[in-house]
Amino acid sequence: MRFADLLRFALQVLGGYRSRTALILLAMGIGVAAVVAVSAIGEGARLYVVNQFGSLGTNLIIVLPGRSETAGAMPGVLIGKTPRDLTIDDALALKRSNAILRFAPLIIGAGDVRVGNRSRETPVLGTTAEFIQVRQMDMAQGLFLPPGDPHHSQPVCVIGAKVASELFGPKPVLGEWLRIGDRRFRIIGVLARQGASLGFNTDEIVVVPLASAQALFNTEALFRIFVEAKSREQIPLAKADIEEIIRLRHEGERDITAITQDAVLATFDRILRALTLAVGGIAAISLGVAGILVMNVMLIAVTQRRREIGLLKALGATGQQIRAAFFTEAIMLALGGATLGLAVGKLGQLAIGQAFPDIPFTAPWWAVIAAPLTAIVTSVLFTVVPARRAAQLDPIQALSKR
Amino acid sequence: MIRLTGIERIFRVGDEEVHALRGVSLDIEQGEYLSIMGPSGSGKSTLLNILGLLDRPNTGRYELNGHDVTGLPDDELARVRREAIGFVFQFFHLVPRLTAEQNIELPMVLAGIDPAERRKRLDTLLAAYGLEARAGHRPDQLSGGQCQRVAIARAMSMGPTLILADEPTGNLDRHTGQEVMAVLEQVHHDGGTVAVVTHDPETGARAHRRIRLVDGEITGDESA
Numbered sequence: 250m251r252f253a254d255l256l257r258f259a260l261q262v263l264g265g266y267r268s269r270t271a272l273i274l275l276a277m278g279i280g281v282a283a284v285v286a287v288s289a290i291g292e293g294a295r296l297y298v299v300n301q302f303g304s305l306g307t308n309l310i311i312v313l314p315g316r317s318e319t320a321g322a323m324p325g326v327l328i329g330k331t332p333r334d335l336t337i338d339d340a341l342a343l344k345r346s347n348a349i350l351r352f353a354p355l356i357i358g359a360g361d362v363r364v365g366n367r368s369r370e371t372p373v374l375g376t377t378a379e380f381i382q383v384r385q386m387d388m389a390q391g392l393f394l395p396p397g398d399p400h401h402s403q404p405v406c407v408i409g410a411k412v413a414s415e416l417f418g419p420k421p422v423l424g425e426w427l428r429i430g431d432r433r434f435r436i437i438g439v440l441a442r443q444g445a446s447l448g449f450n451t452d453e454i455v456v457v458p459l460a461s462a463q464a465l466f467n468t469e470a471l472f473r474i475f476v477e478a479k480s481r482e483q484i485p486l487a488k489a490d491i492e493e494i495i496r497l498r499h500e501g502e503r504d505i506t507a508i509t510q511d512a513v514l515a516t517f518d519r520i521l522r523a524l525t526l527a528v529g530g531i532a533a534i535s536l537g538v539a540g541i542l543v544m545n546v547m548l549i550a551v552t553q554r555r556r557e558i559g560l561l562k563a564l565g566a567t568g569q570q571i572r573a574a575f576f577t578e579a580i581m582l583a584l585g586g587a588t589l590g591l592a593v594g595k596l597g598q599l600a601i602g603q604a605f606p607d608i609p610f611t612a613p614w615w616a617v618i619a620a621p622l623t624a625i626v627t628s629v630l631f632t633v634v635p636a637r638r639a640a641q642l643d644p645i646q647a648l649s650k651r
Numbered sequence: 652m653i654r655l656t657g658i659e660r661i662f663r664v665g666d667e668e669v670h671a672l673r674g675v676s677l678d679i680e681q682g683e684y685l686s687i688m689g690p691s692g693s694g695k696s697t698l699l700n701i702l703g704l705l706d707r708p709n710t711g712r713y714e715l716n717g718h719d720v721t722g723l724p725d726d727e728l729a730r731v732r733r734e735a736i737g738f739v740f741q742f743f744h745l746v747p748r749l750t751a752e753q754n755i756e757l758p759m760v761l762a763g764i765d766p767a768e769r770r771k772r773l774d775t776l777l778a779a780y781g782l783e784a785r786a787g788h789r790p791d792q793l794s795g796g797q798c799q800r801v802a803i804a805r806a807m808s809m810g811p812t813l814i815l816a817d818e819p820t821g822n823l824d825r826h827t828g829q830e831v832m833a834v835l836e837q838v839h840h841d842g843g844t845v846a847v848v849t850h851d852p853e854t855g856a857r858a859h860r861r862i863r864l865v866d867g868e869i870t871g872d873e874s875a
Contacts, residue, residue: 250760250761250762250763251760251763251765254760254763258760261748261749261753262748264748265747265748556744557746559744560744560746561757561761562705562729563703563705563732563738563744564732564733564738564757564758564761564805565729565730565731565732565733565734565758565761565762565809566729566733566761567725567726567729567730568725568726568729569726570761644705645700645705645706648740648744649696
């Protein structure tokens with residue numbers, strides 16, 4: 250039997266039992282579409298998180314007060330003990346490390362920002378001039394905070410693009426004054442639009458000098474210190490230096506946590522990749538179910554088409570030809586279903602992409618390959634039994650029944 | 652060209668053994684037109700199945716065109732069936748989703764004959780059996796007589812040495828039945844070997860050689 254004839258024969262069968270064909274295509278299509286769409290969501294979430302961390306800055310180490318790893322220590326000792334605050338002097342001491350390029354201490358609070366009779370509640374950041382380099386942000390207009398001793402401050406501030414437009418509208422803002430709480434600040438710069446980064450929208454912040462923030466929020470304690478290592482290779486060294494310098498200053502207590510961006514990133518990457526695989530795998534179960542459906546339908550087809558199979562054998566079809574006909578049918582169904590599923594999955598991906606434009610939904614390459622492959626393999630696997638049964642059909646019995 | 656020697660066919664039904672054929676020996680020459688008759692359960696259909704290589708005898712020897720086909724493996728039997736034997740059934744057994752033309756083409760498709768040659772043979776067959784106008788119709792759009800003509804054309808498509816017809820008129824009215832028999836007789840006139848199984852005496856009497864089967868044994872073999 251020629252290959253073209255085999256294809257034509259299978260097509261005629263598929264066309265002859267339309268509702269059956271449509272049902273299997275639907276089942277296969279849903280399975281493949283589910284795998285593609287679900288893994289696209291997972292991959293999108295992963296890329297989103299990776300990008301968010303990437304936008305924080307490079308070679309970044311984040312120092313926070315308190316020790317997050319308490320496992321193994323005596324709980325009674327740690328509970329109830331407030332960690333020592335991180336102070337400006339702690340931060341300045343980091344200058345001693347050769348692995349550290351620059352750093353920016355950070356205080357965060359919410360402030361009531363007023364201009365004339367307009368007022369707005371925004372996050373207020375207190376930091377130093379290095380912050381803009383550490384976080385790799387750009388200025389739209391003007392300058393960032395001036396360098397100098399972080400213990401002293403000038404009454405200046407830098408505002409996010411959205412804050413500028415909401416408080417001043419289209420009017421120029423450089424040189425204007427605004428009030429945060431009971432203090433006045435002169436605007437010396439506007440941050441470039443950057444959008445959200447780790448849930449923190451830099452378009453909506455006001456940045457003031459560190460000492461001003463300390464006075465505003467009435468606290469000595471730093472929220473974070475952002476540290477930039479000299480190079481990627483120096484990150485572990487910088488981290489060790491930070492821990493050692495602060496330990497010496499804190500009477501030998503290791504009461505800070507230094508998180509490297511790479512470590513966080515790698516962890517998130519691992520978790521989200523595993524999650525994507527897991528949900529993709531769950532979606533793939535639906536393909537297995539579709540395979541069982543194929544087997545059922547094929548078994549029914551063997552019974553339904555007994556006479557036809559008997560006839561084909563009487564006309565000289567070999568067992569192999571009968572099997573080939575069934576497998577061709579199964580593969581065509583799987584291919585059709587997979588094509589349908591990929592198309593639907595892609596459309597679904599575009600649809601959720603429209604709904605959440607911030608998240609880069611893309612089906613990972615392995616899902617796009619694995620889903621159709623699984624569809625084909627399962628349907629071929631589940632056709633083995635029906636095909637064998639058809640090939641072994643006794644033509645006399647098959648033909649004798651009306 | 653066909654020689655059956657001492658064919659026995661025993662079916663096992665529960666604990667009982669049923670002798671469907673007992674020591675049947677039969678020679679059929681090229682171009683013969685014979686009928687196989689007998690009451691129900693006499694073994695007519697079993698004999699036809701063995702002649703058509705759909706069934707194997709328990710003992711005995713079957714020679715087709717000088718070759719012993721008794722012990723051939725299944726796939727080889729399928730090939731011989733395809734090349735040398737054409738079946739005509741009582742219930743036509745046309746594939747319902749295929750057109751008349753596609754049904755006639757089926758054995759040639761299974762044999763892997765190239766499309767140009769198939770087209771040529773199809774045109775000849777459609778013309779020979781008066782089916783040109785019906786080529787594109789499906790079986791449910793054809794009358795019983797037309798269906799059986801399609802089935803005969805299909806049986807003839809590979810140019811077989813032997814045409815086996817199992818009650819070819821059993822499902823047709825008298826008039827159509829005679830028409831179909833005329834078609835089969837035309838095949839015989841053109842040099843084909845035709846064996847018809849029937850229990851209709853009138854149909855059986857048309858054959859030139861009449862074989863009578865009772866309880867699995869040949870009890871009569873007369874030539875007109």
